[in-house]
Amino acid sequence: MGVGAEVVGLTKSFNGNKPVWSDVSLTVPSGDITVLLGPSGTGKSVFLKTLIGLLRPDRGKVFIDGQELTAMSDRELYAIRQRCGVLFQDGALFGSMNIYDNIAFPLREHTRKTEREIRRIVMQRLDVVGMVGDEDKLPSEISGGMRKRAGLARALVMDPELILCDEPDSGLDPVRTALLSKTIAELNAETGATFLIVTHDINTARTLPHHIGMLYLGQLVAFERREQMLASDKPVVRQFLNASIEGPIGMTEEKDANGQNGQTAQQPFGVAQ
Template sequence: MGVAVEIDGLTKSFGAQTVWSDVSFTLPAGEISVLLGPSGTGKSVFLKTLVGLFRPDRGTIHIDGEEITSLHERELYRVRRRLGVLFQDGALFGSMNLYDNIAFPLREHTRKTEAEIRAIVNDRLDLVGMSGDGEKFPGEISGGMRKRAGLARALVLDPELILCDEPDSGLDPVRTAFLGELIAELNRTTGATFLIVTHDINTAKTLPDHIGMLYLRRLVAFAPREEILASDDPVLRQFLAADMDGPIGMAEEKDAVGNGKGETLPEEQYRGEHREDA
């Protein structure tokens, strides 16, 4: 079954550049959540912070009640075994066939026999609709198949939390829809908690139980999908409508937030007025 993830006051900077600050929300156990945001808002950095690849400047992350930001590497290794991660490109080893790619975490992190590994790998290949494809190499298959193979590898250790970094990147709308349905089915069958970073609006409108959004170095909102889709927040409305008219511009440094009177507010004032809602 999935685990709850409690994020409180999380802040991350690189040098003088703040990526996001004071981010707080809870991923409900066993549900699918989506994290949205314009390009460059630090969504991938956020996922890597949850995995422990980056240390936050401030704030805490509790996974199933255990605070992980202060753990040493050996302790983090134990926590990471409870996680599955699907990176944007699948992160498959080009020199290995798909079978060996998917078997890799089992060989590295468990003492299972090759017979046990074979049974698990074949089961995960079947789960993602790739039975019989184990002998193929990453360079021989489509981008969509690489995503599914990466998802199969993320599942081999029976994770309780699965993080997906733009799984639909580079896919056409039809294959994006199929991938979304696959994730929904995996959530139903495994009970794992999913957090998905995506730019795909249709995925955000149909797949998750909860939606969050990062913008201008802060969390705009995190709430049930129906509440987000009905929100009158100008950033959420513009992004979900893929509308050019609104506070989000081509470049983040030029972004401003409308105040409903045909005017705009600077970032600092927007953040101050909305802090209690974030």
């Protein structure tokens, strides 16, 4: 069964610069699929890394299954991370290992399973992501989309209770993106694991999650059930989910902040008048 995650008043910056985002509070419900949206450069990947303690926040608290990560030692964090699976943007595969050994790595490193047991698990996960037959290839010998799918298989081998996916659909064509969403929905239904997914794919956001959050201009501007988000009258949410050029989001964050596209910086995500 999945575990929930909660952040309270979270703020993160680098080298004392302007915060990537500030005072973010939300709860990722256990056993559900949550999608995190936002324009490029809004710190969604930073948020995922902060959530599992790979980055420390400037302020605020992070809880997983009721345990406060921000107060933990590195050893305690290590134990919590064993309950999490992470798919990074680039798949984060070891270039010197073939796909099979990449996926087997967490099992060999953190369990005492026999090679026979490991092979059964690895081949099952390869089947889930449609990569049976590719296990002997090196990461350099497969496409970026396939590396992402291999990364997802590796994130699943430890039967995690919380799975974080950073743009799992990037590099995939629309059909495979839809199939990946179907796979995630089936895994969620079968295992009850909690999923938090960063994506830019609007169809994924409209069809897959139970909940949707959105980061914009350093703030969490919305976090609601999918049905409520899709019906939102907030201009920034409506613009993003409709992939419209009309609204507060500009080509760059500087244009957003300067109030381009007919929206003032002081009122970037409020209800349209």
